[in-house]
Amino acid sequence: MATDLNLQFIRAKIKQLRTAVMYSMSNSVLKLPNGVVSAIQVDDEGQLWFISRGPVAELKEFEQTFPARLCFYKKGVDFHIEVSGRATVMNSHYSPDGDDTFEGEPKVLLIKMSMLNIEYTEPHTKRPKNKVEAWLEHGYKWFLRNAAVQRSSVSVLAKLHQTNYN
Numbered sequence: 001m002a003t004d005l006n007l008q009f010i011r012a013k014i015k016q017l018r019t020a021v022m023y024s025m026s027n028s029v030l031k032l033p034n035g036v037v038s039a040i041q042v043d044d045e046g047q048l049w050f051i052s053r054g055p056v057a058e059l060k061e062f063e064q065t066f067p068a069r070l071c072f073y074k075k076g077v078d079f080h081i082e083v084s085g086r087a088t089v090m091n092s093h094y095s096p097d098g099d100d101t102f103e104g105e106p107k108v109l110l111i112k113m114s115m116l117n118i119e120y121t122e123p124h125t126k127r128p129k130n131k132v133e134a135w136l137e138h139g140y141k142w143f144l145r146n147a148a149v150q151r152s153s154v155s156v157l158a159k160l161h162q163t164n165y166n
Contacts, residue, residue: 011042030057031066067087
């Protein structure tokens with residue numbers, strides 16, 4: 001069995017970020033609200049499983065399959081991932097420990113997404129400096145360290161006052 005290195009890479013990066021903002025791209029009048037979701041896993045078929053807070057209204061009124069976009073970001077991490085595809089609500093009363101939820105508790109939805117488009121971005125990558133850029137930077141730093149600026153004991157305001165009235 002061949003392993004898909006791209007899937008392994010995306011799986012590791014999503015596991016590292018773990019939380020995303022979900023945008024429901026549905027044109028339906030009643031659609032799941034945008035919100036923060038938590039990724040559980042990416043399976044071998046490329047399905048992304050995540051949990052989301054359920055709507056306040058009855059879930060039967062909402063679409064069970066809808067287009068969605070997930071934006072994975074984390075403060076202090078130099079990359080982000082945006083995933084889009086078809087999301088399907090698999091369980092409307094999901095509990096990670098298997099217990100049933102009680103009335104009055106917020107609903108937690110288990111959602112499976114078929115990842116159709118994945119965008120991985122590293123926005124803060126630095127390119128190495130060539131020899132001329134390194135030489136100019138070194139010379140500029142040397143100049144700033146060694147250049148002396150004489151300061152006058154008379155303040156700038158006093159000099160302005162003298163020039164205006166004399």
